[in-house]
Amino acid sequence: MNVGVIFKIAAVGILVTILGQVLKHSGREEQSFLVSLAGLLLVLSWIVPYINELFDTIKALFQL
Amino acid sequence: MDIMKIAALGILGVLAALELKSHKPVYGILLITGIVLFMITFSLGKITEVFAGLEDMFNLAGEGHYFALILKAVGITYLSELSSGICQDAGFGTIASQIRIFAKIYILFLGMPIIVAFLETLQNMSL
Numbered sequence: 001m002n003v004g005v006i007f008k009i010a011a012v013g014i015l016v017t018i019l020g021q022v023l024k025h026s027g028r029e030e031q032s033f034l035v036s037l038a039g040l041l042l043v044l045s046w047i048v049p050y051i052n053e054l055f056d057t058i059k060a061l062f063q064l
Numbered sequence: 065m066d067i068m069k070i071a072a073l074g075i076l077g078v079l080a081a082l083e084l085k086s087h088k089p090v091y092g093i094l095l096i097t098g099i100v101l102f103m104i105t106f107s108l109g110k111i112t113e114v115f116a117g118l119e120d121m122f123n124l125a126g127e128g129h130y131f132a133l134i135l136k137a138v139g140i141t142y143l144s145e146l147s148s149g150i151c152q153d154a155g156f157g158t159i160a161s162q163i164r165i166f167a168k169i170y171i172l173f174l175g176m177p178i179i180v181a182f183l184e185t186l187q188n189m190s191l
Binding site for chain 2: 001003005006009010012013014016017020036039040043044047050051054055057058059061062063064
């Protein structure tokens with residue numbers, strides 16, 4: 001778990017916002033929704049393994 | 065110092081998340097979750113040492129088997145506080161309070177045998 005993940009999430013968020021605005025103002029509503037969905041899935045694919053790892057460590061640490 | 069890193073990361077993250085939240089709320093919450101994950105992995109090392117020390121103390125006092133129960137209760141509180149906090153930030157208060165209520169019930173469920181054992185010892189003492 002390095003700090004890079006956090007910066008990547010922020011970067012994807014900003015990129016998707018800009019792309020969404022550009023697409024929205026050029027009249028392509030659906031594409032802007034698809035772009036934000038793709039960004040969301042991408043970030044989720046990064047963060048879910050870390051969440052899984054966190055829950056395993058907590059389960060091991062607290063003997064849950 | 066470690067606390068400087070955590071504090072700085074927290075403030076920067078909140079500022080970035082606020083900016084992201086105004087445009088796309090989902091990314092604000094994801095950013096906050098990423099930061100929380102990083103902070104927890106940062107502090108896990110210290111938690112393990114604290115629990116090792118606590119375990120030695122408990123073994124000295126001869127109450128070893130209760131330690132596992134207390135550890136479990138702390139773990140449940142930790143996890144439920146984490147998840148209900150994130151749900152609260154996302155704006156879903158009901159889910160957060162549900163998680164907290166379930167955590168309390170589960171801890172009570174865990175602690176029930178101890179209460180019963182305590183009452184029995186009390187009863188035997190008074191006869």
